[in-house]
Amino acid sequence: MSNNTNTGIILIGHGSRVPGASAAMERIASMLLERNAQLYDFVEISYMERLGPRLPDAMSKSAEMGAKKVIIIPYFLHVGLHIIVDLPTMVREEAKKYPGVNFIFGKTLGFDESTVTLVEKRIKESWEWEDIREVNIKSRNDYPIPDGQQDVVHMSIEEAEHYRNSCGVKNNHHGVTSD
Secondary structure (H helix, E strand, C coil): CCCCCEEEEEEEEECCCCCCHHHHHHHHHHHHHHHHHHCCCEEECCCCCCCCCCCHHHHHHHHHHCCCEEEEEECCCCCCHHHHHHHHHHHHHHCCCCCCEEEEEECCCCCCCCHHHHHHHHHHHHCCCHHHCCCCCCCCCCCCCCCCCCCCCCCHHHHHHHHHHEEEEEEECCCCCCC
16 A cells, blocks of 8 residues: 555446446546545445456455555445445445455435536537437447346346245345345
């Protein structure tokens, strides 16, 4: 650890099978460290699924680097089940492996005045774009599912519950067991 604050940051996103999808979060992580090197020693990125690095890897790396405090920021705009249930459960379970590290599950990006400014900027950038009916949209087939992973199967809540009960499955698609 470079500055010996014994503190690190992990940004956790959902994940995507689209190559390069993580570029923006990687840039943000790099800029956070550049601007705040006196406050924390590292900024790692991680994902719930698809392309890595995965959250357990980032948490393990944090402990190996000697962190005593790691703030995990969900790189999500809105609160949903991933923020309320899935991610806190994942973090809590993984944190049990590192009793000497204080893992803090932070706040989502959520609402902020600066978000309004960003949305205004995106509106201005999009103002002269073509009608969507004129845009060439790529196929999902252009982005194959990586080996060892699976696609989401769409089904009703009742169908999912029946499947879980009939197969004895207790995990959701992120491997999180919830009661």
